[in-house]
Amino acid sequence: MDWINASGLFIGSLIANLLSALSGGGAGLLQFPLLLFFGLPFSVALATHKVASVALGLGAAFTHLKQKSFSLTEALYLIIVGSIGVIMGANMILAIPAHLAEQSLGVMILALGIYSFFKKQLGQQVLPIHRDWQGWLIGSLGLILIGIINGSLTAGSGLLVTLFLVRWFGYSYKQAVALTMICVGLFWNGIGGIAIVQAGAQIYWPWLPILLAGSFLGGSLGAYLSTRFSNRVIKTCFEILTLLVGIKLLI
Structure with a gap:
């Protein structure tokens, strides 16, 4: 890869991960298609993207842990529970028609963005709900399902986790984004990358340093901005990104 293409890949990764760290998901909206555009096969691009996204979680982790928005037990x-679904999804990816799965996910994400838009007070304050043993158990089923989506598809699962945490457990958008960045960005994607490789996919190592640098810097900057903006601004960013990701998956 020459320096022009390498610069384009770095800038695209930086922007994608900055937006993801700010709104709670969606890094694959730009980063994964970039890898396909530069010529990687689908499975290789997916595995490479998953591994690179771990740096997004690393970049965001320090800022969010410093803020102490949630407990380590919650994380x-x-x-x-999410890792269970991630491993299942990574092993299902070769058996699922990618086009049908991505269109279904696109419809779901668009619906969630529209739902968030019309629920004006959603996630603006911390309103703890469903935090008894029954609520955590039912929540586990939802998170395992989202984990399956994370392990098998390229974009959007972080957005699903963010809204699920807001709607089911009553976190604010700031708390939900922080949890998503650390748990999904760092751990789910890392486990998913390993599982995809175990299932037979290959990582394209020559481009990985560029993607890791873009992911780490984008995650760090996005996390910093998310602590400075209000829940209202983060909610708006979430809704804009769900619209873009949903349309991208549909077309």
Whole structure:
């Protein structure tokens, strides 16, 4: 790769991960199609993107942990139950028609963005709900399902996690984005990348340093901005990105 294409890949990765860290998901909206555009096969691009996205979680982790927006117990719960679905999804990817799955996910994400738009007070304050054993159990089923989507598809699962945490458990958008960046960006994507490789996909190592740098810097900057903006601004960013990701998956 010459320096012009390398610069384009870095800038695209930086922007994609900045938006993702700010709104709670959607890095694959730009980063994954870039890898396809530069000529990687689908499975290789998917595995490479998953591994690179771990740097997004690393970049965002320090800022969010410093803010102490959530407990480590909550994060550990999200990591464990979601990872079950991620491993299942990574092993299902070769058996699922990608076009049909991505269109279905696109419809779901568009619906969630529209739902968030019309629920003006959603996620503006912390309103703890469903945090008894029954609520955590039912929430586990939802997170495992989203984990399957994360393991098998390229974009949008972080957005699903963000809204699920807001709607089911009553987190604010700031808290939900922080949890999503650390648990999904760092752990789910790391486990998903390993599982995809185990299932037979290959990582394209020569481009990985560029993607890791873009993901880390974008995640760091996006996390910093998310702590400075209000829940209203983050909610708006979330809704804009769900619209873009949903349309991208549909067409």
